Amino acid sequence: MKHPVYEDMLSDSRKMITNEKIDAYNEAAISILNSSSRNSKAKVKVFSVSKLIAQETIMQSSDGLHLPESSRETSAMILMNVYCNKILKPIDGSCCQPQPPLTLIQKLAFCFFALSIIGYLILTFIYRNNHRKNKPCTDMESGEEKKPVTNTSPVSALETLLHSFFKLGLIMAYFYLCDRANLFMKENKFYTHSSFFIPIIYILVLGVFYTENAKETKMLNREQTDEWKGWMQLVILIYHISGASTFLPVYMHVRVLVAAYLFQTGYGHFSYFWIKxxxxxxxxxQVLFRLNFLVVVLCIVMDRPYQFYYFVPLVTVWFMIIYATLAVWPQIVQKKANGNSFWHFGLLLKLISLLTCIYFLANSQGVFEKIFSLWPLSTCFELNGNVYEWWFRWKLDRYVVFHGMMFAFIYLALQKRQVLLEGKGDPLFSNKISNVLLFISVVCFLTYSIWASSCKNKTECNELHPSVSVVQILAFILIRNIPGYARSVYSSFFAWFGRISLELFICQYHIWLAADTKGILVLIPGNPMLNIIVSTFIFVCVAHEISQITNDLAQMVVPKDNATLLRRLLCISGFFSGLLFLAAIQDQSRH
Structure with a gap:
């Protein structure tokens, strides 16, 4: 396509060249090219954007006819983006990339959600009509109202199920539009200290403002752990959207936050199995469903591998490791080990065996990769054709779950022997011991922060992180719990976010960030502050709604009756086998 000229600068010999004639020539050329390609599948594609670029830059031309160098560079860059980004897949949230074609599994998911939405609307319509017909009537003889006898429990269960999938279908449509349909713009992340630390100050102020008295004053009670998850999740969200991973001290401290989540996994599940x-x-x-439901749905709808949402596979595998460690014969629990040192010793042997296995796998990358490259594990843990990413993620926090289990064991043993003072307002130990431990904790906390801030590179820091991250975690726990007044209060603001922390972590991938976390979603172009407020509000509401949907479905999909549960597990196994078969067919068709 011929670009326009700057008529005022043309020489006398070129005055006959006008933009009006150029437009006519371009239209004639396009018409001829398209008419000659009628028998082909697609018409000739014209790089028309070069004309728009020329209109903006032709005034910088030296003679009014030839374009400046900047114009040619911009046109070449756009042309390369259009045709090369699909192959190169650059790590850039704003790069032009074509909308990926729908897979067979995505089409089936769309049909399922569409049928769920239609079914729920039909059921709601029928229910309302029956409700009108079955209104109470008055007995003419007694003058009393008669209520119709109806059995609504089966209908209510079906309605709850369809209502959950109705909401989930609308939410998944929003996910797809945000991060797959090229409907909304994306922008890149540019880290500045203010973009990270100012929001941190805001949420800390809000968290302190919403301080309330705790119902329990035990160490690491439910309200306190929810609070802990909440403020950590908010810091991680700010870390991701601000692109703070480029600043090493922040990166190292956020690594401790991720380790603290895994520490809570070890502490919480060990405590449950030990006590119950x-x-x-x-x-x-129940645990596996609540952890994996949203991720499995997103893998289907967004066509992403399971390992892409790395944290969920991580906590899922560690939960299974904790379960296997404690459930294998002999099953040692608090009731059995009460007052018997032999059983405590047996449990310690189990934990030492676990630590030995972790150490062996951490130093045997080949063995680790062979294990997780076996089918069907490979379908869950491979990313870009290999399991290296899974190996890296697992190795980075390999000891912290064990630390959480050991801490739970020691804490529960001390609590059973009534060594701890967990009354309201009481310090955790005697005043002298509490003050010494508090001083040591503060020193350890600050020492770790100084070390993390002085690291030279990520590789060096990551090598030491698995062994030393527990220092700051334990220091925080003691600082938070030794003073009685600190243990007696919690932030309801942070606790609210803590109860939906898993959903927040997963949902950010597509409806807060964008381009698979490489960029930032832009719902309102030209106004970054308003955009972040609106997208954040929608993001939090969606995460809360998905948490409610997951809880509702968990009660219905996972029954307490073992026979019924086994039948459903067989059905679920068949469902996923069908998905794997369809995925294999899809891969063959792509190649």
């Missing part, structure tokens, strides 16, 4: 002694199938399926 419940190793039943129902408990395992």
């Amino acid at each position: 002694g419940d190793f039943g199938l129902y408990r395992v399926c």
Whole structure:
């Protein structure tokens, strides 16, 4: 396509060249090219954007006819973006990339959600009509109202199920539009200290403002752990959207936050199995469902591998490791080990065996990769055709779950022997011991921060992180729990976010960040502050709604009856086998 000229600068010999004639020539050329390609599948594509670029830059031309160098460079860059980004897939949130074609599994998911939405609307319509017909009527003889006898429990269960999938279908449509349909713009992340630290100050002020009295004053009670998850998740979100991973001190401290989540995984699940002694199938399926439901749906709808949402595979595998360690014979629980040192010694042997296995796998990358490259594990843990990313993520926090289990064991043993003072307002130990431990904790906390801030590179820091991250985690726990007044209060603001922390972590991938976390979603172009407010509000609301949907479905999909549960597990196994078969067919068609 011929670009326009700057008529005022043309020499006398070129005055006959006008933009009006150039437009006519371009139209004639396009018409001829398209008419000659009628028998082909697609018409000739014209790089028309070069004309728009020329209109903006032709005034910088030296003679009014030839374009300046900047114009040619811009046109070449756009042309390369259009045709090369699909192959190169650059790490850039704003790069032009074509909308990926729908896979067979995505089409089936669309049909399922569409049928769920239609079914829910039909059921709601029928229910309302029946409700109108079954209104209470008055008995003419007694003058009393008669209420119709109806059995609504089956309808209510079906309605709840369809209502959950109705909401989930609308939410998944929003996910797809945000991060797959090229409907909304994306922008890149540019880290500045103010973009990270100012929001941190804001949330800390809000967290302190919403301080309330705790219902329990035990160490690491439920309200406190929810608060802990909440403020950590908010810091991680700010870390991701501000691109703070480029600043090494922040990166190292956020690595401790991720390790603290895994520490809570070890602490929480060990405490449950040790106290309750419940190793039943129902408990395992409930935990696995709540952890994986959203990620599995997103893998289907967004066509992403399971390992892409790395944290969920991480906590899932560690939960299974904790379960296997404690459930394998002999099952040692608090009730059995009460007052018997032999059983405590047996549990310690189990934990030492676990630590030995972790150490062996951490120093045997080949063995680790062979294990997780076996089918069907490879379908879950491969990313870009190999399991190296999974190896890296697992190795980075390999000891912290064990640390959480050991801490739970020691804490529960001390609590059983009434060594700890957990009354309201009481320090955790005697005043002298509490003051010494508090001083040591503060020194350790600050020492770790100084070390993390002085690291030279990520590789060096990551090598030491698995062994030393527990220092700051334990220091924080003691600082938070030794003073009685600190243990007696919690932030309801942070606790609210803590209860949906998993959903927040997963949802950010597509509806807050964008381009698979490489960029930032832009719902309102030209106004960054308003855009971040609106997108954040929608993001948090969606995460909260998905948490409610997951809880509702967990109660319905995972029954307490073992026979029914086994039948459903067989159905689920068949469902995923079908998905794997369809995925294999899809891969063959692509190649």
